[in-house]
Amino acid sequence: MLEVQELACLKGDRLLFRDLAFRLQAGGLLRVAGPNGVGKTSLLRLVTGLALPESGEIRWRGHAIRREREAFHGELLYLGHAPALNDLLTPLENLRFACSAAGDEVDARRCVDALVRIGLANQLDLPARVLSQGQRRRVGLARLFLSASRPLWVLDEPFTALDVHAVADLAATLSAHCEAGGMVMLTTHQDAPFARAPEVLDVGAFAC
C-alpha cells in the first residue's frame, strides 16, 4: 500500500540518510526508530508529502504521492510535533477547525464525544492556552477518533507528555486501527503496550 524506494533526505547541506526503503501493508504498524537527529521526523514529513525528497520515490496504492497529492492527503492523517492548537480557541473550536480544514465534515456532537473520550470533558470551553502539555497533546489526538476513514496515520512522537493511562488508551486505539485494516507509522522513544509488536524501521541503518 505504502511503498518507499531509495529515499534520500537532504537537510541543509547534510545528507541525513539514503537508499531508505520500506513497505507498509494494510494492518501494518511501523515504528520508526533511531537516535536523536538521525532523521525520523524528516522521514515522516517526506512520507506525508510536506517535504520533498532529494531522490527516491514514495508510492501510495501504486501511485507517486507527488502526482496524486490531494487524493493521498484525503487518506492521510498526520499529527506532527506541533499540536496545531491556537491558544485563543477552545479545544472544541480547535478540533472542529482541524477536521473541517482537512476536508472532513464532522458535526459538533462527534467532536464533543471525541474530546470526552480522550479525557477533556471538563476543558471543553477553556481557551487552549490554559491547558497543560499533556492536555494539549490530547486535543490533537482526539482527531484519531474522527479519522477512522483515513487509512494511513503518521504520528510524530504521539506518546510525549501523556500519562500512563493515556499511553495505554492510545496504544489500544492504534492497535484497533490496524486490526480494522488501517496503517500506522509512528516515532516514539518509549515502549507502548501494543496488542501486537510493531515492525521496526531503524533509520540509523541508512544514515550517511
Added chain:
Amino acid sequence: MLSTFLAVLRRDLLLAWRGRADVLVTLAFFIIVVCLFPFGVGAEPNLLRAIAPGVLWVAALLACLLSLHRLFAQDYADGTLEQLLLSREPATLWVMAKVLAFWISTGLPVIAIAPAMALLLDLEQGGLPVLILSLALGTPILALLGAVGAALTLGLRGGGMLLALLVLPLFVPVLIFGAGAVEAELSGTGAVAHLLLLGGGLAGALALAPMACAAALRISTD
C-alpha cells in the same frame, strides 16, 4: 469545497475578534501616521488639502504592511499551516479565505475611519467617495500581494524587515493609481480610468496571488 473556505474564514475572523487589540493597534497606527503630517509639513490648509490623498494612501499602505507579518506567523509556529497544507482541498482556496479575513480585519477598519482622517486634512468633499472606492479596490490588492511576501519570508530571521523590502516596491503602482484617482477627481479629469486600472489589478491579483502564495507556503514549510 466551500466548507474549508468558510471554516478558515470563520476561524480567522473569530481569532481577529478575540485578539482585537491587534486590530486596534493597526487602526491607531493609521490615525497617528496621518496626524504626523500636519506636524511635519506645517498646518497650512492649502498644502494639507493638496497632499491629503497621498498621505491617506501611504498611511493605509503602511498600516497594512504593519500587520502583514501576522498573516501566517501564528499558524506556522503552532503547526496549523502544516495541517492546512495536508488538506484534501486545494491550497489556493484556504489562502484566499485567510487573505479575505485579513482584509476584513485590517483593510475594512482603515476604510471605515478614512473619511474622518480626510476631514482632518480638509480633503474636499467631492473627493471622498472616490477615496473610499479607491481604498476599497486597492487595499485588497495590498493584502493579496503582501500575502505572497509574508509566505516567502515565513520563518526567516528578520523576516519583518525583509517583507517590507520585498512588498513595498510592489505596492507602488497601487499607490500611484489609488492616490491618483482622488487627485484626478478633484482636478476635474475624472477618476474612472484610475479606478478601472485598480479594478483590473485586483482581478489579476485575485487570480494569481493565491497560487503564488500557496507555492511559497509549501517552500517555507519544507
